[in-house]
Each structure stands twice: as structure tokens, then as C-alpha cells.
């Protein structure tokens with residue numbers, strides 16, 4: 001959620017503010033819950049290390065390199081957008097758009113190739129990033145149709161026309177994307193959307209939607225696959241009310257036991273990252 005509509009900034013922030021509640025990962029010994037499909041160099045042997053560096057169940061990594069080390073990712077990623085450092089509004093702090101693109105691109109490049117789901121198409125930038133970085137995957141991207149807009153949630157970035165939805169990837173003729181239209185509140189997820197290697201939850205940012213969108217697709221995510229949530233940053237949750245709202249959804253999923261282990265965030269990106277290690 002990038003554009004400021006009726007939302008209020010809860011607190012002012014300073015550019016390059018050293019974030020009060022974030023946790024610095026100053027070395028490469030980044031523990032994880034347990035070895036997944038990407039066996040990590042540093043496994044979860046010393047949970048005291050995690051407790052020291054985590055904010056509850058959220059772990060903030062210093063850099064994209066730390067993220068790659070954490071999962072032992074080997075594949076390189078590509079950032080093809082040249083406008084990511086243009087500041088359009090008060091949310092574009094600390095290269096946030098670039099950091100988001102970086103995280104999404106790295107995750108798509110390194111998740112197993114197959115099927116990827118993008119919830120919340122908007123212009124289609126996130127779908128395009130994932131498609132370019134995972135060319136052997138099919139990216140399914142779903143957005144509420146403008147005719148159904150009345151029944152969307154509250155924290156909805158934009159209701160675009162059908163021509164606008166996905167226009168960014170269509171203009172670039174990116175082929176491995178399938179456009180779907182649905183209000184995820186009532187969506188009957190097609191059978192073919194199974195064994196997903198990556199899901200990006202970036203539709204409506206109401207707490208209830210973050211919860212229901214995640215639950216809707218949870219069983220479709222393969223073991224070792226990833227769920228990412230946009231508007232997730234422990235650093236800025238006190239500055240932007242809708243980030244807090246979205247993160248409350250993830251916290252509820254943790255309380256319910258659906259999300260186990262750590263949810264990661266790379267400093268100055270607004271994406272939460274979680275790997276599903278059990279085939280549930």
C-alpha cells in the first residue's frame with residue numbers, strides 16, 4: 001500500500017532514523033528455525049541468539065545479502081525498473097521502493113520455479129518483477145474487478161480500471177503472467193493454483209483481509225515455499241497506521257499457530273518473509 005488516501009501518519013519519522021525497535025543483524029550468523037529446502041550455513045542451534053536479535057517473532061536483517069545468506073540463496077536477481085528511487089510521496093523513504101523490488105526479485109529468483117501467486121495486481125509491477133526473475137514460473141496475479149469495488153475492504157490502495165490493472169506488465173509484453181479478477185473475500189481459488197512456490201499478499205491491507213488472504217492460500221503453498229506480506233516492517237509500524245494494521249494480521253496468524261518460527265524483514269523494505277517448512 002503506497003498511496004496515502006484517508007490514512008494518517010501516526011508519528012513523524014526522520015529520514016535515515018536509526019529505528020528504535022529494529023534489531024541489527026551485524027554479522028552473518030543468522031539463525032533460523034530449522035533447516036528447510038535451502039539448508040542454511042548457520043542452523044538454529046542457539047535460540048538465545050535469535051531471542052536477542054528478534055523483536056518477538058520478527059527478525060530484521062540488515063541487508064539483502066543477509067537475506068541471501070539466511071536462505072543460502074545462490075541465484076542472482078535483476079532489477080529492471082529505473083524509476084524506483086523517485087520520491088513520489090511520504091512513504092518513499094530510505095529507498096523503500098528499491099528495497100521492496102530487491103526483496104521481491106531475490107525471492108522470485110530463488111524460490112523453486114513453478115507457480116507463483118500475486119494477490120493485488122494494481123498496475124502489475126510486483127507481478128512483472130517476479131515474472132522477470134522467475135522466467136520458468138507462471139505468475140498468477142489477482143485483483144478485484146472495478147465493478148466489485150463497493151465490496152472491497154477499507155485499506156485499498158486504488159481501484160483501477162480493467163485497462164489499468166496489469167498495464168505495466170502488458171506494456172512490457174511479459175508473457176509468463178496470468179491475470180485473474182476476484183475479490184479475495186469470496187474467491188474460490190482455482191484448482192490449478194496449487195503447489196505454489198511463492199505467494200505475495202498485497203491486496204487489501206485491513207487486518208481481516210491479511211488474515212483471510214493468507215488462510216485462503218496457505219494450504220496451496222508447497223513445503224519450502226514462501227509467503228510474503230507487503231506493508232510489513234517492524235521499523236515503521238508506528239509511523240504508518242496501515243502498516244500496523246497489516247502486521248496485526250500476521251501477528252494473529254502467529255497467535256493461531258499457522259505461522260511458526262520467524263517472519264523476516266530486510267531493513268528499509270516493507271515486506272515480511274516467511275518460509276513454510278511443513279507440508280500442512
Ligand SMILES: C[S@@+](CC[C@H](N)C(=O)[O-])C[C@H]1O[C@@H](n2cnc3c(N)ncnc32)[C@H](O)[C@@H]1O
Nearest residue numbers: 001120122125126143144157183184202203204
Ligand atoms: C497495493 S496494491 C498492489 C500493488 C502491487 N502488488 C505492486 O506491487 O505492484 C493493492 C491492489 O489490491 C487490490 N485489492 C484491494 N482489495 C482487494 C480484494 N479484496 N481482492 C482483490 N484485490 C484487491 C487493489 O485494487 C489494488 O490494485
